[in-house]
Structures are given as C-alpha cells and as structure tokens.
Amino acid sequence: MGDPARTDGGVTFLLTNIGELTTNVAVDGDPCGTVRDAAVLVSDGRVVWAGSAHAVPPRPDALVIDAGGRAVVPGFVDSHTHLVFGGDRAEEFAARMAGERYAAGGIRTTVAATRAASDDDLRARLAALVVECRAQGTTTLEIKTGYGLDVATEKRLARLAAEVTDDVTFLGAHVVAPEYADRADDYVSLVTGDMLAAVAPHARWIDVFCEDGAFTARQSRRVLDAGRAAGLGIRVHGNQLGFGDGVRLAIELGAAAVDHCTYLSDDDVAALAASDTVATLLPGVEFSTRQPYPDARRLLDAGVIVALASDCNPGSSFTSSMPLMIALAVREMGMTPAEAVWAATAGGARALRRADVGVVEPGARADLVLLDAPTRVHLAYRLGVPLVHRVWKDGREQGSRNPFRDSRR
CATH class of the missing domain: 2.30.40.10 (Urease, subunit C, domain 1)
Known part of the structure; x- marks a missing residue:
C-alpha cells in the first residue's frame, strides 16, 4: 500500500x-x-x-x-557542478593523498574517458548522481560541460545536462584540448566559433577557467565576450590555484558568479563587495586537494555575497553533498551555521540569478x-x-x- x-x-x-x-x-x-x-x-x-x-x-x-x-x-541550490563525465580519477586522488600536488591538467584524463563513453553511459551516470543529490537535499543544480573539448562531445554533454536542469553552463574553455597543445589561441577560436554555435541552444551560461595552466585573462575575455554576444550569462572559474585576474574580469563583465576565490587580494575583496557578482566557495575542492580553504569570514565581513557549492567532479571534488559543504564552511572557513545554510540555499540562487528557489x-x-x-x-x-x-x-x-x-x- x-x-x-x-x-x-x-x-x-x-x-x-x-x-x-x-x-x-x-x-x-x-x-x-x-x-x-x-x-x-x-x-x-x-x-x-x-x-x-x-x-x-x-x-x-x-x-x-x-x-x-x-x-x-x-x-539546497548547488550552483557549480560537473555531473556529466565518463570514468573516474581515484588513482589521481590517491596520489594527491600521498603528497602529489594538484594541477589543472588532470582534466584531460576525464576528457578521454568522456569522449569514449556512449550517450547511454553518460546519461545513466548523470541520472544516478542526480538521485544522489536529491537524497541529500539538493533540489536545484547547475551542470557544466567541459569534459568533451571538441564540438561534438561538448554539444552532447550540454544536451544531456539539459535533460535534468535549466541551468546548463558551456565550459568548453575548461582547459586547452589535447589536440591544440601549444596552440591555445587556436583552441579559443574553436570555442568561440563552431563549439559555441553548437552548444548555445542547450545552455544558459558560459564559463571559463581563468587560471595558470588553463586560460589567460585575454583568452578568457574572448570566451566570455563571445558567450555574451550569443545570449549566454557569464560565470568564471577564478583565483583557485593562485592570485590572478579571474575575479576582476568577472566583475568587469558583470558575471553572475566567480567560483573558487581561494586567493584574493584586498582589491579583489573590495571589488566583489561593491558588485553584485557572487563569490561561490567550493570547500570540497580544498578538502580533496589539500589546498588552503578560502576565507569566507573575510568576504562576509566585507559585505560580499557568498554562495556554497559542491563542485562535484571526478578530479578535485567527487562529492555531491551540500550538507558536507555546510559543515566544512563552518569548521574551516569561518562561517556560522546560519550563514552557511543561507549560502547553500539563497546564496546559490543568487549565483544563478534566480528568485524562485532558495x-x-x-x-x-x-x-x-x-x-x-x-x-x-x-x-x-x-x-x-x-x-x-x-x-x-x-x-x-x-x-x-x-x-x-x-x-x-
């Protein structure tokens, strides 16, 4: 019964x-x-x-x-995930726990597995992860592409993500595709040309990894400008591995959110506080990579809008648990429980510029x-x-x- x-x-x-x-x-x-x-x-x-x-x-x-x-x-509103992918990187995780340093290049391992996976395989993995998210209280998900890095695979990742969420983000500029090694500008031309044209009908947002080992500020601007011209909203991966231009570029271009924000100058914090760009913090990454945690207390005291998200992905944060993000933010990042719950709900909604959730x-x-x-x-x-x-x-x-x-x- x-x-x-x-x-x-x-x-x-x-x-x-x-x-x-x-x-x-x-x-x-x-x-x-x-x-x-x-x-x-x-x-x-x-x-x-x-x-x-x-x-x-x-x-x-x-x-x-x-x-x-x-x-x-x-x-919970999880405003930063990478849920469509093939394979896993458990060996990479074990190596990090044994002392190896995290770097952006491991993404290419997932790219190879994702390109080789069928739509049915990717859809089944995605469906299982969505069920996992729901069971832990996550009711709104943003999902990025970024593990295809070619036109056909990026398009199908966006199409599959769009089957489960309206908040699909085109992240063709995750890292430079292996076929374009030492030709990053040519790859950016692909991302802003044929790849964007193929993916944009399935996406709401465009994102770029503005970081050493990924894309320069100049290249990142090209990507974001092209996405905006195609009608997509702007998001940025920035300031994860060191001080850089990601935060300031995001604010200048009116991005909804800049995510990671681990290494911030005083000028970065002041600029965030004066803007409506949300600083999305991803403590699962620091837990899984042994990098320093971002200082949420510093941001909140300055008046910055803060969100929490899982960054669920197979390389640097293979967890879908928003309750874990809340606990880490309280224990490691200086947030009160009330602030962390707000950031995981209303903060995530602000990062997605949505008023109907959170x-x-x-x-x-x-x-x-x-x-x-x-x-x-x-x-x-x-x-x-x-x-x-x-x-x-x-x-x-x-x-x-x-x-x-x-x-x-």
Whole structure:
C-alpha cells in the first residue's frame, strides 16, 4: 500500500508542526527569516503561505503532514557542478593523498574517458548522481560541460545536462584540448566559433577557467565576450590555484558568479563587495586537494555575497553533498551555521540569478528539505550523519525517506 502522506506536484498539502523553518526572507536582522513552530502550505508545486503554525489560512482540501518538530530548510541550490563525465580519477586522488600536488591538467584524463563513453553511459551516470543529490537535499543544480573539448562531445554533454536542469553552463574553455597543445589561441577560436554555435541552444551560461595552466585573462575575455554576444550569462572559474585576474574580469563583465576565490587580494575583496557578482566557495575542492580553504569570514565581513557549492567532479571534488559543504564552511572557513545554510540555499540562487528557489515564501517553488533534527545547526554539528528526512521539489516528494530516522528517535 502506498504512503497516504506521500505527495506529488499536484497535491495541496500543509507541512505543519515544524520546529524551526528557515525561509531566507530576512526579518529583524535575521537573513534566514527563522520561524519557530511553523507551517508551510503548498499547492500546484508552489509555496502558497509560510509562517506560524497558529496562523495558517483555512485550506480544508490540504493534506496535513506533521513534521514532528523537525527543522525545514529550502532545498539546497548547488550552483557549480560537473555531473556529466565518463570514468573516474581515484588513482589521481590517491596520489594527491600521498603528497602529489594538484594541477589543472588532470582534466584531460576525464576528457578521454568522456569522449569514449556512449550517450547511454553518460546519461545513466548523470541520472544516478542526480538521485544522489536529491537524497541529500539538493533540489536545484547547475551542470557544466567541459569534459568533451571538441564540438561534438561538448554539444552532447550540454544536451544531456539539459535533460535534468535549466541551468546548463558551456565550459568548453575548461582547459586547452589535447589536440591544440601549444596552440591555445587556436583552441579559443574553436570555442568561440563552431563549439559555441553548437552548444548555445542547450545552455544558459558560459564559463571559463581563468587560471595558470588553463586560460589567460585575454583568452578568457574572448570566451566570455563571445558567450555574451550569443545570449549566454557569464560565470568564471577564478583565483583557485593562485592570485590572478579571474575575479576582476568577472566583475568587469558583470558575471553572475566567480567560483573558487581561494586567493584574493584586498582589491579583489573590495571589488566583489561593491558588485553584485557572487563569490561561490567550493570547500570540497580544498578538502580533496589539500589546498588552503578560502576565507569566507573575510568576504562576509566585507559585505560580499557568498554562495556554497559542491563542485562535484571526478578530479578535485567527487562529492555531491551540500550538507558536507555546510559543515566544512563552518569548521574551516569561518562561517556560522546560519550563514552557511543561507549560502547553500539563497546564496546559490543568487549565483544563478534566480528568485524562485532558495527561499520559502509565497510564489517560490515548493523545494523543501525536512531534516531529522530540531534545527539547521545540526547540518554542521552532526558532520557526516544523514539528516535529510524528506525532500520535495516543486511540491513533489523525491525518492525514499531516511532509513536511519527511527533508530535515532
């Protein structure tokens, strides 16, 4: 028999007896818009009402779901992933853990495996990773290309990514393709010409890895200018491996986000604070590469908009866990639990320039995560414990529920 409290996108339901609701609708100096003893009313996949459980508007047709005093947060918004790829790089990871230095060139290993993989193989891997993300509370995903580095493969990566998300990013300028070794400018011409023309119909964004070992500021500008002319929004990988021009280029061109931001000068921080470009921090990379963590406290204190994302990829951060990103940000980067949860939800939405996700307010998508915990603090406090109890995306319940919940209560 099916669970009578299970919901799909067409069901009107009232999630009530919420111990702590994070709305991200700022109030009285609280950017998380925290409501205690709360309820959320959902209809047709959207939030209709959210607030005190004592003030719920009458809705006799609503299915009532008792949250049991648990906390609810908006679905996590993972604004930086690379989920379409072939093979893995476990041996590279083991070598790093044995002391080898991380460098950008390992991407080419994944390029070879991805080119050799069939569409069915890539689609199956992608589908499994999306299920994994959903089970951990991620309801919105950005997915990049970048493991094809030729016209045909980049196009199919974008097409496959577009099957599962509207936020597809063209990253043909990930590294220089092996066929163009020592001819980086020629490769940029390919990226900004035939490759862009093939991929743009499937993408919303364009990105470039502006870094030593990848693309110079001049080359990066060519890529971003071409993408913008084709109608794509701008994103930048920058300042991951050392100080460089990525952050300033992103701000100058009005990028929605610049991602990594590990090495920042005072001028970089000031420029970010004066802009609406989001600094997306990716602590899974530092965990997996033993690089220094970015200083989130420095950015937040300066007034920079900060997002957290997983950078899920087979080389430098093979994790899809946004709760892990929250815990690492709190433990290693100077963020409070509230700041980290905001960055993993509303911050990610800002990085994607979306107002319909990352919040719990009337009109927003009903993307909700019910935690098996009384407060969002447990996402950092109980590191590594599967606290995601139930997940709704667009009002539709995702997957199976947390099998560990009863043993902990």
